[in-house]
Amino acid sequence: MLPIDPTPTPAIPASPWSPPYLLYLGNAPDHLAAKTARGLAHWRPQWCVGQFRGSECKTTLGLPDLDFRQAVEAGAKTMIVGVANAGGVMDAEVVRHVVAALDAGMNIGSGLHERLTSHPEIVAAAERNARFLFDARQAPALPVGNGRRRAGLRLLAVGTDCSVGKMYTTLAIERELRSRGVRADFRATGQTGIFIAGAGVPIDAVVADFISGAAEWISPARDDGGWDLIEGQGSLFHPSYAGVSLGLLHGAQADALVLCHEPGRAHMRGLPHYPVPDLKTCLEANLEAARLTNPDVVAVGVAVNTSQAGGADNAARICKDIEDLLGLPCQDPVGMGVARIADRLQACFAN
């Protein structure tokens, strides 16, 4: 393999809502409500100049508290509404703050279901300040998937269930590969990932006919020897969302899969009547489906979330059992990193 320049941080994308960011937390009642902002602060700290918190905010990202003017002075170009209110809607205070941020000179990006453009005050403020509004949950115009083999190397995170750490795993692999001097770019399919990547498609929000087309669009042909690391969504075994997972699997044309899993989960997320599939069945079903568009796909590892496993010894035992079962490296990206998964990936694609 030719030597590749290390690229430890991504180039700032040329989107109109580019970083640096001010992270808006509003009156987030707890850590979970600020999930999008937290993901950004964790994975792109170099892009985040500060946070804005309302008087009743119950969480912090540990960033400097800045008002809108201070944020602009600190270099912020875009404010990210990175907080989930009940129902994904903006209350009157959020709308007022967004207008003030626009008047201070920032663009706005939002991961809420409710669109920025559905508020006339926000649209008017954007127009009078010539600023840009970006709703991360609104899908762009997309082509239908064509299934044609394209150049480049692609990894996709798949899961036994929803919310098992697919985004975290993919970003951890990006960080690990980059630290080794391998070109690697996270490709986002959800709203938090889109702000982290600076681009992407909210794949659960595209029209059904365009799912695989969206996956093709976010990971186009590349010939620099680097990897596209595609954020997975849902699970082939989740009866609510499996269509999204299959379209993503076909569009990704993945060369490599990483299986993500949370041990000990009693049932599929939100569906008490559905058990979590066993790892072997789940991995084989994903490989079988992936072969339609890439017959050479291989699995390179398993990423587990052992935060509920009751300590490091239990976590190590869980990983050992999975390694014995599947013959693949198994790690918790949070507690153990992903070095051994990356080793396997590089060994499988050494030429």
Place this chain on the structure above:
Amino acid sequence: MLPIDPTPTPAIPASPWSPPYLLYLGNAPDHLAAKTARGLAHWRPQWCVGQFRGSECKTTLGLPDLDFRQAVEAGAKTMIVGVANAGGVMDAEVVRHVVAALDAGMNIGSGLHERLTSHPEIVAAAERNARFLFDARQAPALPVGNGRRRAGLRLLAVGTDCSVGKMYTTLAIERELRSRGVRADFRATGQTGIFIAGAGVPIDAVVADFISGAAEWISPARDDGGWDLIEGQGSLFHPSYAGVSLGLLHGAQADALVLCHEPGRAHMRGLPHYPVPDLKTCLEANLEAARLTNPDVVAVGVAVNTSQAGGADNAARICKDIEDLLGLPCQDPVGMGVARIADRLQACFAN
């Protein structure tokens, strides 16, 4: 099984765009462009009072040619724009005709990609006449699929490819079962089917997260011993649309599958680089995926389109070969009917 009243024709639905219909052909350049109108005239002749053709129309449905006033006098309540122009858009003449039909007192249903409501003249005419506009390709608000087992019997048509006769097959089974006194209702997932059923969801147009929810919504629990016969879409083996097919398969909770196939097709529709899957692999993959939401699913037959097979002898031989391969009745619904498939269905669900 309890005796069931025969229901040879469906009740006219209570939608605001209800039949009787005038079928608008405009200046359709050929038979294929009038596919939606042709499907309606074939499957619901009792709902179609006539056709309207432009001066350059190159096809006919064999119905009386009526102008808008004559159609209303003949009882038409809704005009169906059942013609596909290039790009699915309405030219100025179509818009003029739609306005005239509204002024004559009809509601309008359209299967075009471009929405009726995107034309201010059409919206104004609907408002001044208090008529209803229905865009069949616009999906209604839908729930996320929940995967809970629901009462009733459901059959789903699945396919080796797109456009292999899934709608025709499902409607033929509806007709056959009704002729035997079995309650059976076609459930539509595409625009032509929606006009035929008088209700339904254009499943390829729903947002990706709601595919299985849409399938659940169109075939709710029923306890009258009758069948919901669900129109399939796409194929698990079509890399552009398999996500739609899988979500539909999960949401349908099908008790019975019918596999639809066109022998001799050189490759997947629109994708010269993808071969058509073999029937056994395709059927087994569909059964395996369907078991996630209904472990008891069975296959009851194969419907083939032998129109390109070169005659009745070839068609019979093709069916015989498939029967030997899969152990299921195989018929061409157009040339042979679906009696043997219906026999198998009834035999499998005799209690």
